[in-house]
Amino acid sequence: MATNTIRQTAQGVPPRSPSRRRGRAEARAALLFLLPAVLLVLVFRIIPLFWGFGLSLTSATATTPGEFIGWGNYLRALDDPNFRASIANAGVVLLAVPLFVTIPMVLAILIDQGVPGRAFFRSVYFLPVVLSSVIIGSIFSIVLGFNGQLNGALKLLGIPGVDWLGQSATALPVTLVIQSWSTFGMGVLIFLAGLSTVPKDMVEAARLEGAKMWQIWWHIIIPELRPVIEFSTVITTIGLLTSMFGLIYVLTGGGPGTATTVPEYLIWAAQGRLNQPAYAAALSIILFVCTGILAWLQIRIMSRNANF
């Protein structure tokens, strides 16, 4: 045995144990299983990302390849008042993230605490999630139109009608409320899943000790939900920055002026209305970098908290 080992070492061949061979076989199998997903991400995400970056450095139009112009499109974006307005709007949208996280969390806790009709509420809350943003946009365009049902109801109360979607002051807040309504059901579902991991005996013990409901929420449930809150914050932030196009397109068309124009809408306008794919690509890269930095920061905070 000792002789064999010395011979293998002398020949430069490391000894192979059965467990090491099994480990390599497992790694190969894992790679094989991962391959379809890796290929999909590579072909439909990573390669287009680099292709888009290359395009953003040119003056290409829909019909001409254009020339290499370096950072020209990025400098143009900095000088574009519509882009600056869209970034400001994105800032307002991000300010709404706490509401987008808190509302489903509170509703999920209420359902988990056993409010009457919890099964009904759980279904009703989830219903808007299955509707497409185009349908939701169409419904609210009618309801919130100047001659729509909401103004009709206000009129009955003697309150003058408001052009909810046509006024700069109201268009973005109203759009955010609708976005919140259409997505909070998914948040409720995520928090309900998280609540199932909160130790019931701890809550029960606190109750027996005479803790009030808000004390139980504040000192037990919410701290236990911390990882879920952080996860929800990350996906809500990314969702708000990259998935509001459909709703805005149908509800307001980005207007009035630039009141509801967010970067992703401007990207579409540059490509779809102005035939400027290179400029659209530059805006896309900027949005990607901003979203990436935000997600990285949030994940970093999550990881740090997980280490406590």
Add this chain to the structure above:
Amino acid sequence: MHRLKLITAVAAVLLTSPALAQEITVWDVNVDEPSHATYYAGAKAAFEAAHPGATLTFQSQPDAEYYTLLGTAFASKTGPDVIWANGGAQAKSLVGGLIPLDDKLPDLISKLVGKSAFTAPDGKLYFIPTTLQGHVVYYNKTLYKAAGLDPNKPPATWAEVTKMCDALKATKVACFMMANKEGFEAEFFLSEMANQSLTAQQQADWLTGKLHWSDAPIKAILQAWVDTAKAGWYQEGGNSQTMFMDEFTLFSQGGAGNVWGLLSNVAHWKVFEKDMGVDNVGVYPMPSPTVAADQHEGAPGVPLDGGVGYGVNKDSPNIDLAVDAVKILASPEVLANLVKDSGVVPANTLVDTSGIDSPGLKQIMGWLADRAVPTTHANSSAAELDEWHRQSQLLLNGDTTVDAAAAALDKIQAQAKPQ
């Protein structure tokens, strides 16, 4: 074995015969439109009769995303052989992917009007217009009567328009429909106001970018946009009202006394005569607040240009056949079907329209002969129109001033039409 050889030989002949393997594809947003069915069927039959073995296929495309899809198809060189487009900024932005048609179809082109909407800055024609598009005002005669106005004497001067609006307002009826959610109403307004207030030279300067948004004649139009809103000409909520989805239906239902409408395709004489009754709808050219030196008070012009047209993809493997398909689509025999069924005004002067019995169309055809003026918004760049959409909404809400809007538009114009 012999049968197999025979089949192989026939297949080889079929595959190597260019005529038999050729399919010409056309992208068009109106393919599913019932009123266009006879037109497409006629074009297909004429093309396939002229080119045995070749086929002409119309592929329906969504209206809202059409130019996005077309841009993507151009970029990946997977576009159709024949391309449909609206005249104006969108068509002109596509010319890099098309072949000029001046030398290909000189006889046909000599019979066409409305070519400037499809003529690139290099002076070449890249689309063959099939229809004319223009802007006139349609009005509701019943509402005019109720307001004490003569339904057979529409306004011909700005003073008369103002008087008419005051009369309608007194009966709690909006004077003009306003639907500016997409900014299209502002486009129409620009052309309708410029039709009489700009000289021919100023219209030419506008096309080349020498006339600016902050120059007096254009700034006066922006001011008129604000002033008419302040004067209460429009129904409330105009910035959240869609044009093609809602506005024209609401007008047909009596939502306002007047609407800025079109000559062809949608929101035109045939649609309104059908929806409101021939006797209840009237038409007139829109007067402007000021009258340019070479225009005539009381005889406003009609902004007129090519409506839609067909071009040929420069990457098409069958360019000659594609050119012939365009020729057939614009031929008087085939186009006559479209005129009869959907009421478009044809760009080919050889199309016979005498059989159409419509008082509205007769009036329009009369104006086209001597009152046609350029369509100002069609001679604007896509970037300028995009910004005008935004600024018009802000002006309507009182969120910006005319000076600030004109300055913002000047900046875009300077980028789009560098001098």
